[in-house]
Amino acid sequence: MDDATLSAPRPRKKTAAPAAPAKVIPAKVKPAQVTPAQVKPAQVKPVKVKPVKVAGANTTGAKATRAKSAPPQGAGVKSAPARGRRAKNALLEVAGAAATGAEVTRGDVVGGAAGIAGESAAPAVPSGAIAAALLAWYDRHRRRLPWRAEGGRLGDPYHVFLSEIMLQQTTVKAVGPYFTAFLARWPRVADLAAAPLEEVLSAWAGLGYYARARNLHACAKAVVARHGGEFPADEAALLDLPGIGPYTAAAIAAIAFDLPASPVDGNIERVVSRLYAVDAPLPKSKPRIKALAAALTPHARPGDFAQGMMDLGATLCTPRSPACVLCPLCAPCLGRAAGDAARYPVKTAKGEKPARAGIAFLAVRADGAVLLRTRPEKGLLAQMTEVPSTPWSAGVPAPGDHAPLSAGAKGWRALPGRVSHVFTHFALELEVWRADLPAATPAPAGHRWVLPRDFAGEALPSVMRKVLAHGRVPGA
Ligand code: SF4
Numbered sequence: 040m041d042d043a044t045l046s047a048p049r050p051r052k053k054t055a056a057p058a059a060p061a062k063v064i065p066a067k068v069k070p071a072q073v074t075p076a077q078v079k080p081a082q083v084k085p086v087k088v089k090p091v092k093v094a095g096a097n098t099t100g101a102k103a104t105r106a107k108s109a110p111p112q113g114a115g116v117k118s119a120p121a122r123g124r125r126a127k128n129a130l131l132e133v134a135g136a137a138a139t140g141a142e143v144t145r146g147d148v149v150g151g152a153a154g155i156a157g158e159s160a161a162p163a164v165p166s167g168a169i170a171a172a173l174l175a176w177y178d179r180h181r182r183r184l185p186w187r188a189e190g191g192r193l194g195d196p197y198h199v200f201l202s203e204i205m206l207q208q209t210t211v212k213a214v215g216p217y218f219t220a221f222l223a224r225w226p227r228v229a230d231l232a233a234a235p236l237e238e239v240l241s242a243w244a245g246l247g248y249y250a251r252a253r254n255l256h257a258c259a260k261a262v263v264a265r266h267g268g269e270f271p272a273d274e275a276a277l278l279d280l281p282g283i284g285p286y287t288a289a290a291i292a293a294i295a296f297d298l299p300a301s302p303v304d305g306n307i308e309r310v311v312s313r314l315y316a317v318d319a320p321l322p323k324s325k326p327r328i329k330a331l332a333a334a335l336t337p338h339a340r341p342g343d344f345a346q347g348m349m350d351l352g353a354t355l356c357t358p359r360s361p362a363c364v365l366c367p368l369c370a371p372c373l374g375r376a377a378g379d380a381a382r383y384p385v386k387t388a389k390g391e392k393p394a395r396a397g398i399a400f401l402a403v404r405a406d407g408a409v410l411l412r413t414r415p416e417k418g419l420l421a422q423m424t425e426v427p428s429t430p431w432s433a434g435v436p437a438p439g440d441h442a443p444l445s446a447g448a449k450g451w452r453a454l455p456g457r458v459s460h461v462f463t464h465f466a467l468e469l470e471v472w473r474a475d476l477p478a479a480t481p482a483p484a485g486h487r488w489v490l491p492r493d494f495a496g497e498a499l500p501s502v503m504r505k506v507l508a509h510g511r512v513p514g515a
Contacts, residue, residue, distance in 0.1 A: 071235070084193070120272045169371055170337040171345055176367035178348030182354070183262065184211065185218050193342065196270035196295035197228045203290045203331065204255050208248055211353070216247055229268040230261035240422060240498035247501060248463070249420055253280025272296040290508075294342040301333040302345050306352025312384035313356060313374030320385040328384070354382075397431040398470045399441050399458070400451065401510040405478040408488035409512055410443060412496065419462070424497040427486065431467055438472070444483050446474035458509050460502040471509045 079134035181187075186202035188194045201221060204259050205214040221242060225231040231239070236256050243252035256282050264268055270291060273276060278286035289302035304310070308325070311317070317324050337344055356364045363375040402410035414423050427443040429436045442451060451472040458469040482488050489497060491514030499507075 050290070050499045068355045077418070088507075111290070117423065136395070165413050166335050167337065169368060170335060173366040174337075174340055174343055177343055177350060179387055180350065180354070181346065182211075182350050184416050187346070193297055194295050196291055198222070199291050199295045200228075200258070200270065200283075200287070201255070203287045204251050204258075205246060207251060207287075211244055213246065217243070220499060227268070228259050228262050228270070231256065232263040232268075236422070237498065241496060243425070244498045245501060249303050249423055249498075249500060251282070253421070257281040258283060263407070269293065272298070274298060276302050278465075288343065293336075297340070297342050299336060299338050300345075301329070301336045301341070301342045303332050304349060306350075306356070307332055307348045308352075309358065309384055310348055310356045312351045313380045313480035314368055315359065316377055316383060318385060318490050320387045324384065337405060380457070393433075393465045393466050394430040394468065395405045395433060396435040396468045396470075397429045398436065398438055398441070398472055399426045399506045400430040400438075401426055401454075401473045401506060401512070402444060402446070402476055402480075403470055403473065403512065404480055406490070406491045406512070409507065410482060410486050411489050412443075420500050420502075422498070423500045423503075425500075428469065431469075435468075437471060442472075443486055444474075444476075444480070447476065449475065454510060456509065458505045469502075469506060471506055473510050 042270075082270065103104035183189070184192065184202075186198045193447045198218075202214065205217055205221075206307075221231070223232055234256070236253065238251060239256045240252050242253075243249060243347075246252070261280050262268060266276075270294075272295075272338050274288050274292040277283055277291050278285060280288075283291075285345055286302050286304060290299035290300040294304060307327050310326065312321075317328060318332075319327065321349055332348070332370070335344075351366070351368070353365050359381060361375070361380045363369050363380060365374065366372065366375070369375060374381070374383045388415055400410075404410075410427065411424050412427055414425050422456050427441075429438065429441040438451070451474050454473055457472075458467075458468045458471060460469075480488075493514060494507075494514055
C-alpha cells in the first residue's frame with residue numbers, strides 16, 4: 040500500500056496558545072550532573088555523543104548537548120543520598136500536587152538534576168526543557184510506522200484509532216500486517232462500519248482479545264451515526280464512543296488533533312516511573328504516573344511528545360536494559376541517578392493464573408473437511424469459530440455427551456500431548472480427541488463442515504488454530 044493511502048496526512052494545525060519555546064541554555068542541560076557516589080561506575084561509561092539540538096533551539100537558535108554520562112570529578116560531595124532524597128522530594132512535590140488535583144502548570148519545575156548534582160547547584164531542569172529534549176530526540180530517532188504520518192503532519196484519526204485498538208496487548212510487529220490489511224479492505228471508518236461483524240472478526244482472527252474487534256466495529260458505527268463519519272476533535276466526545284477508553288481517547292486527541300492530551304501506555308508508564316523514580320507499586324501508582332505525564336506534556340506538539348515517549352520506551356528505556364547513556368532524559372532521570380533504573384516501574388507480585396482444562400473434538404472427514412461451529416454471542420471468544428469441545432473447567436471434564444457426533448466403529452481417540460493457551464484471566468489446557476469419518480457424514484445441528492482452503496473465511500482464534508495444528512489438519 041502506498042504512503043498516501045496509509046497516512047492521508049493532514050497539515051498540523053497551528054496551536055492556539057503554544058507553549059513558550061523552552062529556553063534551554065546549554066549549561067542547564069549539560070548532563071553528567073551525577074556524582075560517582077550515586078551511579079554505579081559500570082553503568083556510566085564515558086561516551087562521546089554528538090551534540091543534539093534541543094527543541095527549544097529550533098526557535099531560539101540555542102543548542103544543548105546530549106548527556107555525556109561521565110560523572111564530574113572532584114565534586115567534593117559529602118551526602119549524596121541526602122541530596123538525592125531532596126531532589127526526589129522536589130520532584131514528587133509537583134507530582135503529589137498533580138496527583139491530588141492541585142494546580143500544576145505545564146512548565147513548572149519538575150527536574151531534579153541540580154539537587155542530584157550536588158552543591159555546585161546547576162539549576163533544576165524545567166518540564167519544558169524535558170519535553171524539548173524529548174521532542175528533539177523524537178525528530179531524529181522516531182520510528183517509522185505504517186499508521187504514522189510523516190513530514191510533521193497530523194495522523195489520520197481513523198488510522199490512529201485503528202492502530203491504537205490493535206496495539207492494545209499486542210506488539211507493533213504483529214499489528215503491522217493487520218493494520219495494512221484492514222486499511223486495504225476498509226479504507227474509511229464508514230467502510231468498516233458498513234462491514235458485517237463476522238467479516239471483521241474473521242479479518243481480526245489471530246490478533247487475540249476479540250472483544251476489541253467487536254468494539255472496533257461498534258465504534259466505527261457510532262462515529263458514522265453520531266458524527267457523520269468523522270472522529271470528533273474532542274477528548275470527551277471520543278471517550279463517549281463505544282470501546283474507546285481514556286487511553287485511546289487521549290491518544291487520538293493528541294496524535295490526530297494535536298490537543299494537549301496525555302495518553303499513558305506501558306512504554307510511557309515505564310519512562311515516567313523511572314524519570315521520577317516512583318517507588319509505589321503498580322497498579323496503585325497509575326494515577327500518580329498519569330499526573331506526572333500530564334504535567335510533562337507540552338502545549339505545543341503534544342501528539343509528538345506522546346509518540347516520542349512511546350518510542351523512547353520501546354527503543355531505549357526498555358524493560359530490562361535501559362540504554363541510559365543514549366537517552367535524552369539522562370540528566371534529570373532519577374531512576375538512572377539511583378543506579379537501578381530497571382527496577383521501575385515497581386510491580387505488585389502477581390499470583391498465578393487459574394488453570395482450566397477441556398477436550399476438543401476434532402472430527403475430520405475423508406475429504407479433509409473439519410467439523411466447526413460458532414461460539415455463543417456473548418462471553419469469551421463470542422461469535423468466533425471453534426472446534427467443538429467440552430466446557431472449560433477446573434479439571435479435565437468427562438467427555439460425557441459433549442462429543443458432537445458418533446465417531447463410528449473407530450471411535451474417538453485421544454492424541455498425545457495437549458494444547459496450551461493463556462487467556463487474560465486463566466491458562467487453558469486442551470486434550471484433542473480426533474475422529475476420522477466418511478466423506479458423506481452430515482453435520483449435526485449447529486455445526487458445519489469446512490474445508491481447510493476455506494479456513495481464511497472463518498474467525499478462528501489462535502487457540503483453535505493450535506487445536507487444528509495439533510491434530511495435523513493441513514492449512515491450520
Ligand atoms: S531510565 Fe535511562 S533510558 Fe529510561 S528515562 Fe531514565 S535515563 Fe532514559
